[in-house]
Amino acid sequence: MINREPRWLERYQDGQHDQVWHEFRQLGSAIRAHPELMEEAQLVCDEMAHRARRNIELTVQRLSDEGYRFHRNDAEETPYVAHYPPTPAADEHAVWLQQQFGSVPLTLLSWVRLVGDVWLVGTHPQWTSSASADPFVLEVEGTRHGSGSIRSYFERTWNNRRESRPFVLPLAPDKFHKQNVSGGGPYGLVLPDGCVDGLFSWEANMPFVAYLNWVFSEGGFPLPSGDRNQWRVRHRLIGDMLRL
Template sequence: MKKKESGFRYLERYQEGQHRAVWDELVQLGPAVFDDQLHAEALAVTRAMMRRVRVNIETLIAKLLQCGFVFGYDVRLHEQLVHSLTSPQNRRQYQEMRDWVHEQPPVFLPAKQREEEIAETEQFLAQDPSLAIFVDVGELEQEKRRLQQTTCSIDILEQIVGPVPLAVRAWFEEVEAVNFFGYHPQWSKLVPSFHEMPSWKHIVSDSYLMSSCDPFQICALNEQKIASLKEKYLLNKACSFEFAPDRYFKDYCGGSSTPYTFG
């Protein structure tokens, strides 16, 4: 496919509102977006897109909270806690579920949030150096170095699985982790047709409806995931990056797993 000449103005056009047209053109270019001539601007467009995604996620969270949606696993843990009082086995299951919950991604963890907080702190210090007595400067510098590791992790990921789609790189740079698991206390009343379907007859409460809804969830790119991929790579095993579990494993349900992956 013939490459665009220099001066294509993709980012400028995208910022002017030509979101779909610009993205379609970049997709049509295929692997050419990784060429030196085009890569920087294609990545800039993708980052701009992911900043819009972040705004949309924040808007959705606010609207869901307004309509009474409850994020998280507290209700499911409470139900498991009630069962735990009946036998040692159920108590072990409750503890296992608690450990599992602690490993799940938060409702939203913007990749740039801590970076923005650090920039704001540094701005305050520049305006009033006397505020330095309230800030651990060493810890601040350490946190800045930690934030740089996200980009390094993506680079390592590319070394293992090959070129990472620009949308994936920009996601972890701008958004990172999200988890819409939860429930609505009046789900049955809002959508009574749920319980008229045969496949829903096993559900005993509204809190279990999310098991079949496959909530929006993407896990953070952490050292454990990178280490697992690297181990497979060194053993010449097929490498794939799991960025989200399937709908059942998102809700601590057993059985076979078909996670969302690329590789």
Template sequence: MSQEAEDFLRELRASLLFAPDFPKRVSCSIADWELLTEGERRALDQVSLEAMQRARAAYRPWEEAVRTLGEARYTPAIPLLAQLWQDCALMPVRVSAGHALLAMDDPASYDALEWLIEDREPISVHLGIRAVFRRNPFAAFDRFAPLFAEQDITTVTIGQEVLSLFAPSMVLANGSPRWTESKAPSWFEQDPRWAALCAGLCLDERLGAPARMALRHADPGSALPALEAAGARRPLPPIPVTRAIGDLVARYRAGDHLGTWREARTFPAIAGDLRAEVAALAGETMVRAAHNVALISERLQRAGWQSLGPMRTLPEPADAARIAAIEQMTGAWLPPSLDAFWRVVGGVNWVWDCDQGAGPVVADLPLARIDTDALSIESCCAIESLCFEVWEEQKDVFHPDLIGPYLLDLAPDRLHKMNVSGGPPYAIELPFSGADPLFRQESHALPFVEYLRDCFAWAGFPHLKHHTDQAAVRRFVGILGRGLEPF
């Protein structure tokens, strides 16, 4: 095999991959990626597209050669594989190089993978973490535990991936779980600190989901004591504030739109008179939002816009019963902002129907051809009670801390809106005891009312903010957004 492996090395060195003018990958950390503009991100991604365009007809043998070197654990190939892992812009080959380095089971190959553990590409984080565990699973906790005390984008991203390693990556047709790392369950059980860490993170907003999944598939003998211990240390939930502020609605009507909602959000839990006052504030807000939805829907319809569903779905009398059913299932009031949206606005969908072709030019803008993240919020009548069925069933199976909040999906993510496979839907968590929940899994993670404000600031197409260099975009927002009511 050594001669064959050396032949593969020689072929790879002589290939287009190492030509001086072949596109080279530019490393970018998770933290730096967060600071880039949309245009700067597209420029970095363009390098991979250019590499694929140049090598589309030739890369398969290179990918296979890299894979073979890894399977053979041919350690003389580590420097070349490390270079591909660092610099190769051709993603299929780079990914194969990463997996080949992991298969080498060699300190030098693990070094190469761990070097890029903070890289912005998920595969870099994933393989870097696996390298840490494979090098020394007993030292992995000490390496990663400090990350969970921080909440910046880098530590949270790595922390989520670490915890996800302990949950199955797939479930076979017969119901048997399978882990990406077959030894991950034993790593978890051999170091009880992982169970204690996950139990303490179960209710964390960003790390709770992977922590809960890890514990669900852990030995109950280690998971349940850890959960009970974490529960005993946890502070009691906030006591709802019931006393009304008294002037929220009057101040809102006088124009203090931002200040009133900012004050309403300061209370983690509301009930009684305060909740009634916030509900009235939400009603006033959504009357203005409904005016804006109707105005833009009419203008889009006149322009020939073909949305994926009704541009506006009006509220129905039956919505009250639907809202009551959701509240009964979740055991809490619906958040006032969403409650008012459903009762006053209804639903909205300005996502272009890609089956209708390229779309009209609206105010000189080929709107359907741009990543706009068009406003879309499901109406109450589109939310079926059956969507709570699995969540309800879990209550009879798992410890309460392993259930987690219910994610109520309200809109497709921006990539699905472009008819491209993307990420999870935009959603809010239920139950929520405050005034205005975060619109989760949307990139800005704004409170729901603030998300709507951001959308209407761009005439219902908030990602136009990334195209303000185009005169047509500025004209579109000016024309379609004329006469919108501030709220």
């Protein structure tokens, strides 16, 4: 029997974010044996996604106001849309992820349905080395490519995986590829995973929500250098960010 303090959503909305995520981590995948708890946990994850989307929209707007140019990580710096909201097919895409990869963390499913795809790679007029700060990128629905294209990419990666290693669903290029230079493997979520929150794999592994909180606390650029202009930009971006 699972014992837990009730009212997860209410407590989360009251600011007990860390406590609620800690309880979810303690439950692990055992929560899936209890549909009523799964439903309540999904409500928390949906609330997290609403807060994350608000942070993203605010970050994109602030960067745009600063004259930041969002572009691809190619030599031509092709203009790029920073945030694609979920399409009407997002719910079906979340179902497909579960059918293809088995257990998928609830946080990722909420992200697909409620947040969308994000690409913060670009150039600031006073901060031309922004790519070196590892700008936040997370593309799950693959709106810019079409859902069929990203599904094929996910399937190829899954089929080519080495059985002895955990599978990482590739959701973003690493910090070197964001600078259009040779790098390592992409960032992503370790699957399958039956927990409420997943394990995000980048230079290290950490809970997905913890990674998102870190990203937003740095204005969308989690690895800023000591450059004074970078610090000034970051300082203007982080105000009023919601904790997830």
